[in-house]
Amino acid sequence: MSENQTIYAAFAEKLDAVLSALEMEGTLPPETNRANVSVEPPRDPSHGDLATNAAMVLAKQAKTNPRALAQQIVEHLQRDPAITSAEIAGPGFINLRLASQSWIEELSAIAAKGDDYGKSAVGAGTTVNIEYVSANPTGPMHMGHCRGAVVGDALASLLEHAGHEVTREYYVNDAGGQVDTLARSAHLRYREALGEDIGAIPEGMYPGDYLVPVGKAAADEFGNRFVSEPEEEWLPIFRAFAVERMMDVIRSDLALLGIEHDVFASEAALQAAKKPEAAEAWLREHDLVYDGVLEKPKGKTIEDWEAVELPLFRSTKFGDDQDRPIRKSDGKWTYFGADLAYHMQKAEAADALIDIWGADHAGTVKRIKAAVAALSEGQGTAIPFDVKLVQMVQLLRGGEPVKMSKRSGNFVTIADMVEEVGKDVVRFTMLTRKPEAQMDFDFAKVIEASKDNPVFYVQYAHARICSILRKAGAENLSPSEESLYLLGEDELTLIRQAAQFPREVEAAARAREPHRIAFYLYDLAAAFHAFWNLGNDNAQKRIIVAQSPELSGARLFLATQIGQVIRNGLGILGVEAVEEL
């Protein structure tokens, strides 16, 4: 086995060699198409350690029936001493059993690789930029941002484990009209901090208390310099000041979830650098932007709608319903106009881009994908670009929907959430379902049932392992690689489960689905708990067996490696591997 190879890949190579041999013999035609051949652990463990569909997939090409071809393959495979049995089953599956030595070696491999076990090189040499969260800098983070934040962060770690170089990026929307509102709201709080009675917060301003400290900070910074100045004097200053403060709040909210971005990209800076102008010029040159009139929107009535000529991007050429404006009628950039330039900026430093968006932005996916495709292909390098939509989380408390409105200042913040249930529970809960399905998050249930939360189940397995190692230490026993041959079928079952970890990481990374790791860890923890409980019925099956330091050493070594795999997996998810519960 080579350095970074999984046990499954190793046997896939052996099978490949057999198929090549059969081509040489003429049983198979030369250059058979093996694209659909797989080597996988069968779902039902009684079928063996590995199964391949090779005979069924290739029978047609070989102009024979699957079971006959399987027989040929089996004869070759049986010559391998690492394969103790090769059987044909059902319509032509080949089930393999591996010598226990193969599994024992895998256990040693876990120990040798340690924290690197599960890492892979499939993504080596590719830089991936993943943009996630990107919440508007107008207030603290609320629960609506949480799922995308956690999924994006776990995906970033997952891709790192697969060998990619990853940039975690946050796009700060500090150029739009909502920042004016923020600045005015902050100015109001500033006057309040200087002793003015501001009364009720007027309609159209952000009423949240989180702006009170911003007002105080502004009072400390500026004194009464901007109290009675005209708005145009202070607005730009308050914009920058308030955004800076809000980003501090957001960064500390993200830190509560264990999230840290590498790059915070400012929309205002992008515009100051004239990036959108450059993109527009290029698009006009290639007839992808033209001046035209928007159609009246369908399915929604707008009272003051009127036809205006605007610069439009030809997104209909790429399957969108409508061409999309890149500038507003006042000449300023639309969100989309700036966003396409922003994606070009990201593409300059990465080989692939991923955006994590909330499902409420699904309608804008086509246009941005179209723009990135047009710009990156046009400029010579097609950049793979994936937008992952994270579906809405319905927040409940005891079955009743929790109303959230940023405008009224009434929303559940991430800080509240983490304080109530803890970072690990929030992260694991968000990661134990696929992101494209909607989910309910019921505070009452999560808190009440926190002891049944799967995250504790996994952490408990890790804590138990730590506990047994502490206990062993007290009895002068320690994990030992010397006598692993003493391990039997119960232990091998556990090793087989652990050995799937690298495969799971690769598959999850390829599919860009971090939730698979969470489910895998649950299964691994279940296998360990089951193994542990064997000792309840039969003292000979405990990890520490008083009469045999050798067997104890081997089992402690096994437990240590299971702990290692759980730790590595939880590391991808950003969940703590606690040593005690």
Added chain:
RNA sequence: GCGCCCGUAGCUCAGUCGGAUAGAGCAUCGGAUUCCUAAUCCGGGGGCCACAGGUUCGAAUCCUGUCGGGCGCACCA
């Protein structure tokens, strides 16, 4: 009206590039603790994989249509 996502056990959800008898947790019923952490384990009951066609050696999985739920359809962000 159009676009995107979802529909699997009473509930919450997994299900590998299409693979063998569709799996977990919760709930329910029955068991396991003088003994390494019972926040654990073992077992029972519970299924028209929304529905109807199609593709093929084989479909929960792929394609088409229907029904149901969510999100979106502004020069907002």
